[in-house]
Amino acid sequence: MSSFNYKIPLQLSKVIEGQEVATCNLINSVTKILELIITTKFGEHRSDPSFGCEIWDLDFELIVSESLWGEKLRKSLIKSITTHEPRLSDIEITVAISDFEKPNFSRQFTEIKKRVDIGIFGTIHKTGEDYSFKTNLFLSPLSVV
Numbered sequence: 230m231s232s233f234n235y236k237i238p239l240q241l242s243k244v245i246e247g248q249e250v251a252t253c254n255l256i257n258s259v260t261k262i263l264e265l266i267i268t269t270k271f272g273e274h275r276s277d278p279s280f281g282c283e284i285w286d287l288d289f290e291l292i293v294s295e296s297l298w299g300e301k302l303r304k305s306l307i308k309s310i311t312t313h314e315p316r317l318s319d320i321e322i323t324v325a326i327s328d329f330e331k332p333n334f335s336r337q338f339t340e341i342k343k344r345v346d347i348g349i350f351g352t353i354h355k356t357g358e359d360y361s362f363k364t365n366l367f368l369s370p371l372s373v374v
Contacts, residue, residue, distance in 0.1 A: 234258035259316055263362050266309050282309050299324040316354050323348040343368040
């Protein structure tokens with residue numbers, strides 16, 4: 230197994246030209262995979278339809294209970310990360326939903342969107358280092374902060 234952590238996105242043109250492909254450290258590599266899992270819809274990755282998470286299916290779902298919605302997303306992320314990022318162990322995930330007011334000055338009104346804060350914590354299996362990753366997304370339509 231290769232010990233190289235290739236930088237995402239891969240620049241395959243460099244491979245064709247016989248040049249070195251850019252690499253990154255282990256922490257950056259894990260972070261990029263987590264970002265991909267969060268922003269990929271199930272079925273979008275042709276060679277592995279289980280890669281991704283349920284946020285895309287939950288995005289336009291009416292949020293009747295924020296705690297149930299957050300728990301569905303949390304369970305989806307745990308399953309996906311456990312399956313697709315074996316370099317991370319002892320995984321704990323937090324999901325918090327809040328309202329976010331975004332002023333729209335051109336139309337002179339304020340948009341209220343749902344904001345999802347995701348925290349992923351664990352241990353880098355190879356080194357035993359603690360690992361933490363935090364991101365937030367806006368729902369309907371889904372966007373990254």
